[in-house]
Amino acid sequence: MLELNPSKTRPSALQHGAWAETAILPGEDPRQFERLHRGLIKEWSPCGPAEQDAVLTLAKCMWRKHRIRNLGAPSLPAWFWLMKELALEERLDRMIDRALRRLGQMKAMKEVMAFKRNAAQTLAPRTRPDRRIEGPSIEPAG
Numbered sequence: 305m306l307e308l309n310p311s312k313t314r315p316s317a318l319q320h321g322a323w324a325e326t327a328i329l330p331g332e333d334p335r336q337f338e339r340l341h342r343g344l345i346k347e348w349s350p351c352g353p354a355e356q357d358a359v360l361t362l363a364k365c366m367w368r369k370h371r372i373r374n375l376g377a378p379s380l381p382a383w384f385w386l387m388k389e390l391a392l393e394e395r396l397d398r399m400i401d402r403a404l405r406r407l408g409q410m411k412a413m414k415e416v417m418a419f420k421r422n423a424a425q426t427l428a429p430r431t432r433p434d435r436r437i438e439g440p441s442i443e444p445a446g
Contacts, residue, residue, distance in 0.1 A: 358407040
């Protein structure tokens with residue numbers, strides 16, 4: 305098992321919070337993060353652990369992007385240089401794009417799988433009472 309020595313770890317991720325392991329840092333309002341997360345859940349309606357994870361990833365990335373935008377208000381020139389140098393916002397945008405793409409692909413795959421299941425049931429041959437196999441009808445119902 306990997307053990308970290310706290311004296312040798314760099315505190316920079318916790319200092320600026322862009323890559324902090326926790327979504328909410330001390331001093332931030334956890335209710336705001338929960339509102340963002342609930343809004344994304346309402347928008348995407350995730351079903352299953354994979355989609356829930358993608359929505360949580362999306363919420364965390366958007367939260368971090370909001371955090372770095374609000375970091376340097378008092379000393380904007382210094383923070384602006386740091387953010388530009390590290391390309392934090394662009395990196396977070398790419399992570400958000402990946403999370404959105406992953407979520408969209410999962411939803412599309414589920415729709416295709418549901419369509420295939422329904423199509424297989426609809427197009428399956430049926431056995432009539434006289435034991436003759438009846439194929440699917442292609443004539444309009446009416």
